[in-house]
Amino acid sequence: MPPKYHIHTSRTANRFQLITKSGIIAWDEGCLKCVRCVKKDCVYKVYEKRGIDTRQMLESLDSVCMDCFRCVQGCPNKLIHKGLNPSYKELGDHYWTPEIISGLWYQAEAGRIPVSGGGYGGNFSGPGFDAMWTDMSEIVRPTRDGIHGREYISTTVDIGRKVMALEFDQTGALETTPPPVVEIPQPILFDLLPWSPPRKGINLAMLEGARSLGTFAVIRQSEFIPAMEEYLPNIVLYVDGSLSDIDPDILRRLRLIEIPYGKGVIASQKVLKERHPGLVTIIRMELNPYSSSNVLRLTAEGAEVIHLVADEYGLEKSGKPLFIKERVRKIHLHLVDKGVRDQITLIAGGGIAMAEHVAKLIICGADALSVDIPLLVAMECRVCRRCREGISCPVELETIDHVWGASRIRNLMAGWHNQLLEILGAMGIREVRRLRGEMGRAMFFENLEKEIFAALGKRG
Amino acid sequence: MAIKTKTLKLPEIRPVPSRFRNALGKYRVTITKSCNNCGLCITLCPYSVYKAGSKKPRVAAEHLCLGFPCKEKDFFCVNKCPEKAIQLTINPSFEILGDRRWSADLLASAWHMAETGELPYQGLNYKTGNSGGGFDKLRFIFPKAKGLDVPDEEISTTIELNRSGDSRPSVTIPVPFYFGGMSFGSVSIVTMLSRVKAAAALKTFCCTGEGGYPEELIPYDDHIITQIATGLFGVREETIKRVRIVEFKYAQGAKPGLGGHLLGDKVTSRVASMREAVAGSALFSPFPFHSVYSVEDHKKHVDWIKETNYRALVSVKVSTPSDVDMVAVGSYYAGAHIVQLDGSYGGTGAAPDIAKKNIAMPIEYAVPKVHKFLSEEGIRDKVTIIASGGIRSAYDMAKAIALGADGVCLGTADLVALECIRCHHCESGRGCARGIATTDEELTSLMELDWATQRIINMYLTWQRQLISILKRLGMRSVTELVGRFDVIGHLDYIKQKDLEGDLDL
Numbered sequence: 001m002p003p004k005y006h007i008h009t010s011r012t013a014n015r016f017q018l019i020t021k022s023g024i025i026a027w028d029e030g031c032l033k034c035v036r037c038v039k040k041d042c043v044y045k046v047y048e049k050r051g052i053d054t055r056q057m058l059e060s061l062d063s064v065c066m067d068c069f070r071c072v073q074g075c076p077n078k079l080i081h082k083g084l085n086p087s088y089k090e091l092g093d094h095y096w097t098p099e100i101i102s103g104l105w106y107q108a109e110a111g112r113i114p115v116s117g118g119g120y121g122g123n124f125s126g127p128g129f130d131a132m133w134t135d136m137s138e139i140v141r142p143t144r145d146g147i148h149g150r151e152y153i154s155t156t157v158d159i160g161r162k163v164m165a166l167e168f169d170q171t172g173a174l175e176t177t178p179p180p181v182v183e184i185p186q187p188i189l190f191d192l193l194p195w196s197p198p199r200k201g202i203n204l205a206m207l208e209g210a211r212s213l214g215t216f217a218v219i220r221q222s223e224f225i226p227a228m229e230e231y232l233p234n235i236v237l238y239v240d241g242s243l244s245d246i247d248p249d250i251l252r253r254l255r256l257i258e259i260p261y262g263k264g265v266i267a268s269q270k271v272l273k274e275r276h277p278g279l280v281t282i283i284r285m286e287l288n289p290y291s292s293s294n295v296l297r298l299t300a301e302g303a304e305v306i307h308l309v310a311d312e313y314g315l316e317k318s319g320k321p322l323f324i325k326e327r328v329r330k331i332h333l334h335l336v337d338k339g340v341r342d343q344i345t346l347i348a349g350g351g352i353a354m355a356e357h358v359a360k361l362i363i364c365g366a367d368a369l370s371v372d373i374p375l376l377v378a379m380e381c382r383v384c385r386r387c388r389e390g391i392s393c394p395v396e397l398e399t400i401d402h403v404w405g406a407s408r409i410r411n412l413m414a415g416w417h418n419q420l421l422e423i424l425g426a427m428g429i430r431e432v433r434r435l436r437g438e439m440g441r442a443m444f445f446e447n448l449e450k451e452i453f454a455a456l457g458k459r460g
Numbered sequence: 461m462a463i464k465t466k467t468l469k470l471p472e473i474r475p476v477p478s479r480f481r482n483a484l485g486k487y488r489v490t491i492t493k494s495c496n497n498c499g500l501c502i503t504l505c506p507y508s509v510y511k512a513g514s515k516k517p518r519v520a521a522e523h524l525c526l527g528f529p530c531k532e533k534d535f536f537c538v539n540k541c542p543e544k545a546i547q548l549t550i551n552p553s554f555e556i557l558g559d560r561r562w563s564a565d566l567l568a569s570a571w572h573m574a575e576t577g578e579l580p581y582q583g584l585n586y587k588t589g590n591s592g593g594g595f596d597k598l599r600f601i602f603p604k605a606k607g608l609d610v611p612d613e614e615i616s617t618t619i620e621l622n623r624s625g626d627s628r629p630s631v632t633i634p635v636p637f638y639f640g641g642m643s644f645g646s647v648s649i650v651t652m653l654s655r656v657k658a659a660a661a662l663k664t665f666c667c668t669g670e671g672g673y674p675e676e677l678i679p680y681d682d683h684i685i686t687q688i689a690t691g692l693f694g695v696r697e698e699t700i701k702r703v704r705i706v707e708f709k710y711a712q713g714a715k716p717g718l719g720g721h722l723l724g725d726k727v728t729s730r731v732a733s734m735r736e737a738v739a740g741s742a743l744f745s746p747f748p749f750h751s752v753y754s755v756e757d758h759k760k761h762v763d764w765i766k767e768t769n770y771r772a773l774v775s776v777k778v779s780t781p782s783d784v785d786m787v788a789v790g791s792y793y794a795g796a797h798i799v800q801l802d803g804s805y806g807g808t809g810a811a812p813d814i815a816k817k818n819i820a821m822p823i824e825y826a827v828p829k830v831h832k833f834l835s836e837e838g839i840r841d842k843v844t845i846i847a848s849g850g851i852r853s854a855y856d857m858a859k860a861i862a863l864g865a866d867g868v869c870l871g872t873a874d875l876v877a878l879e880c881i882r883c884h885h886c887e888s889g890r891g892c893a894r895g896i897a898t899t900d901e902e903l904t905s906l907m908e909l910d911w912a913t914q915r916i917i918n919m920y921l922t923w924q925r926q927l928i929s930i931l932k933r934l935g936m937r938s939v940t941e942l943v944g945r946f947d948v949i950g951h952l953d954y955i956k957q958k959d960l961e962g963d964l965d966l
Contacts, residue, residue: 022556043893067881067883068881068893069883072482072484073478074482078482082553082556084556113812113813114812114813115810115811116810116811116885117808117810117811117885117887117888118807118884119561119714119807119816119872120561120804120813120817121559122560122561122591123592124592124597124805124824125593133819133820133821136711136717136779137748138710138778139748139758139778139790356814419814422718422815423818426716426717427717442782452824452825453824453954456598456947457949457951457954457960
């Protein structure tokens with residue numbers, strides 16, 4: 001058994017004031033100056049703790065309020081109210097919702113998973129990942145207690161091509177040379193960012209984070225700078241220029257390299273393997289309706305790893321795009337059908353926004369995932385996308401200290417790792433490799449709705 | 461099994477206003493300085509929104525204001541005020557109250573019913589929330605015909621909990637619901653006792669949860685379900701012998717497949733002694749029962765209780781995995797009288813958000829699945845199916861029954877009656893700031909037992925009346941006729957107008 005994977009977290013404060021869902025509105029006019037003001041009775045001592053954040057000259061009140069409404073309901077002249085914070089509503093968009101963004105902030109700051117009282121307060125279901133539920137083991141199947149550490153659940157996955165059978169010669173000596181495989185302790189890699197302010201510090205934070213977590217960050221060849229050399233064992237170098245431009249010394253120290261899908265991609269893979277046989281090559285490919293057949297063909301031609309990339313909303317490139325989980329399901333099942341699924345590693349990414357998406361996409365057939373925007377959000381990004389228009393970043397991401405950024409990223413990933421353990425534990429699954437493609441242990445909205453609700457309201 | 465129609469001797473409804481100075485409602489009423497204190501508004505308003513004051517009338521109960529629809533009435537104070545001193549607006553705080561499942565409307569409706577024992581009239585949607593699916597998209601299809609024209613007393617809402625035909629006593633409850641487990645420790649003793657007393661008044665049951673059987677509950681033994689969960693906290697032979705129903709909690713819908721966790725802050729010395737643990741240290745209930753790894757082990761569990769208490773019925777509480785139907789059959793064959801299905805959107809004192817949202821299926825799917833499967837097995841009428849996990853209103857309750865449950869188990873709704881506002885912070889620091897889910901002495905003292913008991917009684921009597929009115933509209937004389945009637949409900953996304961034989965209750 002491998003040594004237990006543990007992520008060290010430490011509380012890492014925000015640089016900017018949190019945008020909270022609601023704010024306290026208190027009027028002074030009409031105040032009776034009660035001897036004992038309800039503000040003094042606050043259970044959470046919010047009014048006593050209040051202060052001014054000197055950096056932004058903002059009141060700290062709203063970020064500590066716990067929405068108990070005691071002061072609202074207690075003030076004799078009804079001078080205190082709570083109102084929706086308009087800046088909260090404006091965070092992100094329909095996919096990267098304010099709830100998702102603030103949940104990521106919490107995890108990045110606290111290094112803890114979100115726990116709350118009361119039942120679930122969200123929608124019954126929704127599009128994309130919200131249209132499935134994961135299974136649990138009732139009564140007769142033992143579950144695993146991974147989170148409190150009493151039982152070990154492995155989240156390790158292998159990146160590389162696998163041999164299906166070993167071959168021996170007549171003397172019994174092994175003839176097969178197993179291809180190189182890279183192990184990562186949790187099924188997540190850090191991907192290229194779809195947008196960001198100037199990212200020298202951001203890249204370094206991602207690399208520092210990746211190194212401390214034992215995983216990888218994809219870095220463009222064109223953005224590689226000498227300061228990154230110490231991170232080479234945790235870099236997936238994305239070849240956005242020419243193969244021949246890669247310094248042989250750098251290449252030798254890499255474990256993973258990524259090349260874009262296109263004509264001659266297998267030939268390029270061959271060239272790289274000749275130069276560094278221990279290297280695992282990832283083929284980066286946009287997700288589209290032809291992905292199933294393309295992946296099958298590449299698998300037959302000897303590809304090792306395919307990285308399927310959807311857009312930042314998890315959609316493939318098509319006039320009528322499928323969501324990443326649907327397309328990955330189809331690709332996975334197509335490969336299973338052809339009997340070659342286990343030869344190849346599938347990494348999928350785009351629109352991965354929450355810990356639950358990791359488990360759900362693996363259930364739908366991915367071996368590992370790539371994440372992008374959540375890493376920026378860990379560093380307080382508000383998903384306003386103004387950087388894409390060249391407008392300055394409201395949280396000055398270009399100025400971050402990479403050690404601070406790495407700590408935030410590590411906290412977030414620790415939260416995701418623990419949440420993955422919760423899901424695996426409930427299902428009674430001991431390792432994440434066995435979760436891959438376990439669609440029978442998931443419940444899909446489209447099946448259940450049809451089975452249960454479409455039949456209602458019919459006589460006889 | 462035929463059930464004798466029984467008339468429920470109802471406890472009385474007594475008005476119990478909010479324990480906070482300003483009750484929260486949909487509207488905000490303010491009187492400006494130009495008021496000359498003529499007192500006309502006080503006389504006009506039939507909802508007692510105003511009380512007399514020395515300089516101007518006091519807006520004492522704006523949550524009872526009819527709101528904008530009042531414009532049509534001849535007692536509309538805003539227009540009648542000679543000084544035009546009254547302003548009516550939407551309460552700005554209302555916008556951020558509640559969540560998708562428990563909308564501000566549902567919360568305010570529950571508070572209204574708990575206060576007055578009447579249906580709300582302020583234009584609040586008291587039937588559905590805003591979750592966009594499940595119960596919130598299911599509607600009754602009422603026949604065109606007028607429905608039964610009989611007094612409420614002639615409609616039975618009684619259900620039998622022992623349908624097994626074994627030699628154990630029949631246990632009937634005059635309302636098709638009981639109250640689910642909330643342990644001492646997760647809620648205050650006042651909350652716990654008020655739920656138990658309300659259950660006794662309504663002649664139904666309340667479950668102890670996993671945290672022991674405080675001696676204050678002993679006078680209500682006949683209305684208590686004692687729970688045995690994986691931590692076995694507070695389980696003793698004498699507590700099992702004391703009650704009419706014993707419940708095995710295998711799993712909880714809010715965190716299926718995960719154990720329970722009581723944070724150290726909530727483990728006071730009283731909680732600790734009840735649970736035979738150490739004050740201040742967090743307590744874990746493991747998952748699963750480490751004595752059960754097969755259906756045979758499960759049967760051994762049930763037999764153990766049946767041997768210990770010869771008159772007890774056994775209930776098995778499970779959550780809703782993909783094979784929930786098999787779990788229900790297994791539980792029945794192991795000898796359970798009641799199978800409680802706890803759907804994934806159910807309540808909890810604390811659970812990881814990822815578990816609440818994603819693990820196991822909502823109760824709206826699980827109940828019909830189990831009902832159909834047990835019917836096909838030919839054992840549906842031998843076992844009582846209780847649905848729980850996200851039943852927020854009388855309409856949810858009736859829909860769950862139409863989907864195939866015999867009755868429902870409630871939890872969060874009781875707490876809302878006690879003025880829970882769903883802030884989701886039950887678990888933090890000293891616990892619930894509103895004194896419901898806490899063991900902090902000062903916070904516990906925010907609520908009085910009689911107040912709390914009556915609030916719960918008021919709300920559920922209102923639910924019972926709503927259920928009776930639904931049954932009448934459907935032409936049914938007993939709630940048992942509603943069980944599994946897939947034909948009387950439709951889902952807004954799938955029902956076609958041309959197939960409708962009746963009116964959708966929108």
